[in-house]
Amino acid sequence: MSDAENINSDHDQPPMIQSQSQSASNDTSLKTPSENLLSGYKRSTGAFDELLAADGRIFQHYAKLLGEFEEFGAAELARRTDASQRFVNEHGITYNVYGDSRGMERPWQLDPIPFVIAPDEWRQLETGLIQRATLLNKILADCYGAQDLIRSRWLSPALVFGQPDFLRPCHGIKIPGDTFLHFYAADLSRSPDGRWWVVSDRTQIPTGAGYALANRLVTSRILPEAFRDNQVHRLAGFFLAVQNALAQLAPRQADKARVVMLTPGPHNETYFEQAYLARYLGYMLVEGQDLTVRDNLVFLKTLSGLERVDVILRRVDDDFCDPLELINNSILGVPGLVEAVRAGNVVMANALGSGLVQSPAFMSFLPGLCKHLLGEELKLPSVATWWCGQKAAREHVLKNLDRLVVKPAFRTHLKIAEVEAAELKRRIEFDPDLFVAQERVELSTAPSWMKNSLVARPVSLRVFLVADGNGGYRVMPGGLARISPDSDGKFISMQRGGSSKDTWIPSATPVEEITLLHSTRQNVELRRTGNNLPSRLADNFFWLGRYSERADATSRLLRSALLRFNPERAGGALPPLAPLLQTLETQGQLPGISDQPELWTNAEAFEAELLAAIFDATRPGSLRQTAEQLQRLAMLVRDRTSNDMWRVLSQIDDRLATPATSLVMLAGDAVGVLNQTLMGLAAFQGLARENMTRAQAWRFLDMGLRLERAVYLCTLLDATLRSPEAENPSLLEAVLEVVDCSITFRSRYNLVPTVPAVFDLILLDDKNPRSVLFQIKQLVKHFDKLPKERTDVASPGKIILENCLSHLERADARELASASADWKTSALARIIQETARALPQLSDAIAASYFAHSTISRTGRGEI
Amino acid sequence: MDYHITHRTLYEYAAPVSVSHHVARLEPRATATQTRSSFSLQIFPEPALRKARTDYFGNQLCFFAIQEIHSKLEIITSSRVTVQPRNPAQTESSTPWESVAEMFRDPVSPEIIEPYQFVFDSPQIRASQELADYARESFGRDTPLLVGARDLTRRIFEDFKFDPKATTVATPLEEVLEKRRGVCQDFAHLGIACLRSLGLPARYVSGYLRTRPPAGKPRLVGADASHAWFRIFCPGPGWVDFDPTNNVQPAEEHILVAYGRDYGDVSPVAGILTGGGSHVVRVSVDVEPLG
Secondary structure, rough: OOOHHHHHHHHHOOOOOHHHHHHHOOHOEEOOOOOOOOOOOOOOOOOEEOOOOOOOOOOOHHHHHHHHHHHHHHHOOOOOOOHHHHHHHOOEEEEEEEEOOOOOOOEEOEEEEEOOOHHHHHHHHHHHHHOOOOHHHHHHHOOOOOOOHHOOOOOOOHHHHOOOOEEEEHHHOOOHHOOOOOOOEEEEEOOOOOOOOEEEEEEOOOOOOOHHHHHHHHHHHHHHHHHOOOOOOHHHHHHHHHHHHHHOOOOOHHHHEEEEOOOOOOOOOOOHHHHHHHHHHOEEEHHHHHEEEEEEEEEEEEEEEEEEOEEEOOOOHHHHHHOOOOOOOOOOOOOOOOHHHHOOOOOOOOOOOHHHHHHHHHHHHHHHHHHHOOOOOOOOOEEEEEEEEHHHHHHHHOOOOOEEEEEEEEOOOOOOOOOHHHHHHHHHHHHHHEEEEOOOOOOOOEEEOOOEEEEEEEEEEEEEEEEEOOOOOOOOOOEEEEEEEOOOOOOOOHHHOOOEEEEOOOOOOOOEEEEOOOOOOOOOOOOOOOOOOOHHHHHHHHHHHHHHHHHHHHHHHHHHHHOOOOOOOOHHHOOHHHHHHHHHHHHHOOOOOOHOHHHHHHHHHHHHHHHHHHHHEEEEEHHHHHHHHHHHHHHHHHOOOHHHHHHHHHHHHHHHHHHHHHHOOOHHHHHHHHHHHHHHHHHHHHHHHHHOOOOOHHHHHHHHHHHHHHHHHHHHHHHHOOOOOOOHHHHHHHHHHOOOHHHHHHHEEEEEOOHHHHHHHHOOOOOOOOHHHHHHHHHHHHHHOOOOOOOOOOHHHHHHHHHHHHHHHHHHHHHHOOOOOHHHOOOOHHHHHHHHHHHHHHHHHHHHHHHHHOOOOEOOOOOO | OOOEEEEEEEEEEEEEEEEEEEOOOOOOOOOOOOOEEEEEEEEEEOOOOOEEEEOOOOOOEEEEEEOEEEEEEEEEEEEEEEEOOOOOOOOOOOEEHHHHHHOOOOOOOOHHHHHHHOOOOOEEEOOOOHHHHHOOOOOOOOEEEEHHHHHHHHHHHHHHOOOOOOOOOOOHHHHHHHHOOOOOOHHHHHHHHHHHHHHOEEEEEEEOOOOOOOOOOOOOOOOEEEEEEEEEOOOOOOOEEEEOOOOEEEOEEEEEEEEEEHHHHHHHHEEEEEEOOOOOEEEEEEEEEEE
């Protein structure tokens, strides 16, 4: 293969996808558009339009959809668009935008008008895509095996050896069925002459299928009539094929096989999609730290021990999968994973090293390789690509720098957009292998809904394939269409404000209904438990419980304090609520207030301090920070909780964030916000109590909540007992109010609060869900249900709890009927203090027994 | 020359390690000028899993996993190696460097695909114009390849100061170049980076060096160290070694263990631990000449 043959050979590929414009001469297939919906629709002159032929008539495959729109009119279409955005918000469909700290999660942008592709055209695309996936897979198999393509010069050695994505440790690993690409996606666009081109190949982690599924969910609901009438091909069959293909890969028998999806974590841009797909496909979503390798087998770390993993569907770049062999600067990943793969004990999808052929430089070799490897012409051409590693290509690029798009050939840190032409030229000449240039793509335009009218917007399409396990591929009938916000947009990026569309492939015949969730022919084994909970998630649920209760206790204490502030009080002195404020001080919301005597005589300054403790996001321990922690934790457990829980917590954070913009904040307004926060927290805790099954996730959430509540109660009771004003009924009323026991107290005693009665109710009454004893008893119950490492000895946490319990059960509040001078040294005071000290130890014991994700460290690199 | 080499590596961890995975490349390769008559590798505690294999570059490696709680890891190797005297490469008559660089510009003949792999950037070595400029002082027009390489070796030796405190394995080459200080590993990386910046293939070599006691003093057991140098591909003789740390062309006193693109491909012992906290490592190497 000479340079001359290789260069730009994309242009003379004979079998092209037939363009619609060629069939446009067939008059019966076209329909004259109605004036009113399309009055604002301007067909761009330089581009292919997906809706209108050159003569201005509507393509047949859009006719039914347009007809439907005309029937219900622009106003209804606008209403349905609003409904679609509501769907997106309600289902929490989001996309993470890098570098955006506040509101990192953005609602997914969905255009309600589906992108429709004619069935015969789709069939040709399918054939071309299957050929391409097969070809790329064969190239990978050769590069990681015999390397005949390099030796026989079908492939330039530099393309493989010079690429950081060629993972040498993965060379020679035996891959089942030689299937490297279990998943493949391609970005397609259509040129002005109506031909489809591949703009990029996605082989490392082909993302987007989950968003395509989410788009389908929303679009089919807002356009049910059109969806039905067009007999749109369903997507479920594709995902069923995914399930079957991955199950077949398992080294163990298929019925025992455990498939997990490996995620980089909630901060990844497509985390929503990962959680969504994992849930849809029924796979556990895990992070690297959830997995461990023992005896060359991969295991999931769960609360009740290690569970074997057979197949890993990875959404993590391959060089981040094993810090031992796939060297990068991080220690993310699963040490020993490559060796486990090498031993055939676990299968990765896609195979490690698959990112290699994602390089655009490969595109210029594909026509030749296709003939050589498959004995066929390449059916679906790539956008014209020149890899500067080749002499003739390099010369062409240097001569045409102004009209070509220069890109890094390999995954790199290079930032070409910021480089001037002269500098770029110098760099290309110094290290030509690192650069490719591509023809600028003039995207076709598709009808889209913007500002209440149909407009033509540049569109590109990502399509998805899965290996069927028998050496072939299956194409998802549909895809993720993306549109540019501007009519002349050249690049579409969801990172930069693009929007997306559902993609419809209409069928001439009624389509088959498939669902993933059950198969009617098989007997389902009934289950009362879900998958075992990974330790990391147990940790997150525990802290979600703790923080929700911390927010609750903080809000209650601050509300009671604010309600009692009265600037008109004589001398500006504070009302008797020092124990409340000391509790907030001890627990970190009002740090250092005891050391500022001037505060205690200045009600206004104190009020400002209280407001800061609520709203100041920069202040450690403020309610606002707690709410942010809550939201962060909610994100970490999002694939295990309901959308309702997520929404409730988001609202709490939003509410606390709002007043930060207004300059003046009155105590009265703050009380209003605290009331709303408490309502939100009540909703969250109610959802947890009523909507979560009594499995491990709920158990850890509730343990966190109980423990935190006990901490605040003990701190408050201790501070009260030490206070010189402990007997002051107005202080005791405030204490009762904070713990929500005023009504109970009044109904029982019908008199002014006294210390023994109040302490009996809050400390020792095990029927009162806000008493210390109640929390301890709940914790004991939880502990009895936790998985145990050893049955013969009590766990350290259990011992701590038993101690607390026996002390509290022996305590008697009547002891406090004596003179107040003795209270500090009373047995009851000691019990409260001991319990307060024991609770953090209990938290540590739980972490040591159940969370224990020890840190990972590296040795050896650096010592010679 | 025959050698008996003992290489002992001891890790002591501040906190217990519950599981660890390691890769060791400690077994000297057999080459045209080097034979290995015996090799043993002992690991304490006894690994739950231990597998020997050959890596992508043909080096012998040992993968092992320790799954019991431990706070110490000791690795001891013992090798018997014979190093043949080499015929010194005909430095003056070697091919001009430009012709060699041209051979490794696309399209490249399949016969030299093996050395071709060592022209490219690797994780720790990135070619740059700056490095090319530095190298060009040794590689004037039509300079025979090995004359240029010998001169580059001398200049690195003279321009850079050996200073074990100046760098770590993570120190980037740019910093080494700026500080003009480093250890054998940095100098080998620097030489390779210079050569690759000119489009010439160069390899990183890890191994051992026989050290000679000062005149009249006895040889100190265990006072030797692991060593690193580089080799360059020259049409005709093939790979030719240069040691910029000592300004010599390795002959009978360099024992080769493994080679790769850079240190990352051949690090003697690499490991990932769960737990462990901070650790200290003690390495002792003894290169004992026999007979």
